[in-house]
Amino acid sequence: xxxxxxxxxxxxxxxxxxxxxxxxxxxxxxxxxxxxxxxxxxxxxxxxxxxxxxxxxxx
Numbered sequence: 048x049x050x051x052x053x054x055x056x057x058x059x060x061x062x063x064x065x066x067x068x069x070x071x072x073x074x075x076x077x078x079x080x081x082x083x084x085x086x087x088x089x090x091x092x093x094x095x096x097x098x099x100x101x102x103x104x105x106x
Contacts, residue, residue, distance in 0.1 A: 097103045
């Protein structure tokens with residue numbers, strides 16, 4: 048195997064690995080985003096459920 052073929056195999060292998068990692072990360076992020084877990088009170092779409100005068104708990 049000459050050097051140019053080795054470089055090509057390594058380049059396409061690296062590109063494939065990056066694409067697989069990006070796809071898996073996107074799928075995991077979408078799963079977390081769709082969960083109905085409690086959201087941060089700093090989130091723009093989180094409801095303000097803390098009564099007036101009460102400090103929110105640390106999370």
